[in-house]
Amino acid sequence: MLSERVRRVMEPGKVLLAPPHMTVSEAARLMAQKRVSAIMVVESGSLVGIFTERDAVFRVVAEDRDARSTRLAAVMTPAPRTIGPEESFGYALLVMHENGFRHLPVVENGVPIGILSARDALDPELEEFTAEASRRRHIRPRS
Numbered sequence: 001m002l003s004e005r006v007r008r009v010m011e012p013g014k015v016l017l018a019p020p021h022m023t024v025s026e027a028a029r030l031m032a033q034k035r036v037s038a039i040m041v042v043e044s045g046s047l048v049g050i051f052t053e054r055d056a057v058f059r060v061v062a063e064d065r066d067a068r069s070t071r072l073a074a075v076m077t078p079a080p081r082t083i084g085p086e087e088s089f090g091y092a093l094l095v096m097h098e099n100g101f102r103h104l105p106v107v108e109n110g111v112p113i114g115i116l117s118a119r120d121a122l123d124p125e126l127e128e129f130t131a132e133a134s135r136r137r138h139i140r141p142r143s
Contacts, residue, residue, distance in 0.1 A: 002088065005085065019072075020072050024068075027051055028067065037117065039072075042112060048078065085114070092104055
């Protein structure tokens with residue numbers, strides 16, 4: 001899995017884009033509807049920032065900002081680190097680990113095409129664990 005290309009690992013359907021003038025409240029509703037924990041902030045087709053659930057907690061709630069009036073531009077992480085779709089997933093995980101973040105936008109020719117989450121690394125392992133647990137349940141000796 002670590003040698004897989006980012007393009008094959010990312011879930012393109014989970015990409016959310018928003019303009020910088022969108023409010024935190026509007027963004028949070030979109031994130032909840034799509035069940036994602038990050039939204040890429042885009043202006044004129046280019047990535048200008050990323051807003052995550054951690055930003056909502058640390059930069060909005062913890063600072064007593066009004067989510068209905070606060071714009072993403074005020075609380076997003078500007079100019080986030082990105083990765084290309086042909087890089088390895090292992091390299092992407094290393095970048096996230098070394099920089100202490102959980103989301104990594106995937107950009108091709110300057111255009112955001114996807115996003116990786118630290119959870120993407122867990123999902124295949126979790127699926128394997130679930131399958132193994134199910135298999136063991138079926139072969140468990142009776143007492």
